[in-house]
Amino acid sequence: MRHRSGQSRVNELFRLVQGRIINRNALETVARQLDPMKRMRDARAPLLKEGILVLGHQDEDPGTARRYGLPVPAKGEAISVRVSS
Numbered sequence: 001m002r003h004r005s006g007q008s009r010v011n012e013l014f015r016l017v018q019g020r021i022i023n024r025n026a027l028e029t030v031a032r033q034l035d036p037m038k039r040m041r042d043a044r045a046p047l048l049k050e051g052i053l054v055l056g057h058q059d060e061d062p063g064t065a066r067r068y069g070l071p072v073p074a075k076g077e078a079i080s081v082r083v084s085s
Contacts, residue, residue, distance in 0.1 A: 006031035010039040014080040024076035
C-alpha cells in the first residue's frame, strides 16, 4: 500500500484481497479519499485486463458473485476474484 495515488492503493487491495467482502470503510481507509466507491468502479477495467473481476451490489454483479460461489456484496461493499481471461 505504498502507492501514492488512492486509485493505485484500491487496485492493489483488490489484487491482494480476493474472495472476501471489502466494505466501504476499508475502501475509504485505503483510498484516503472521499467517494471510495468511485475508486472501486474505476478499478474494474484495469483489473479485468489482469484477469481480476471486481463486483459490487448492482446490476448483474450479485448473480455473477453467486455463479463464482462468492459472498454477494451488499450496498457499500465489493469483492474481487481472479477469472480466466
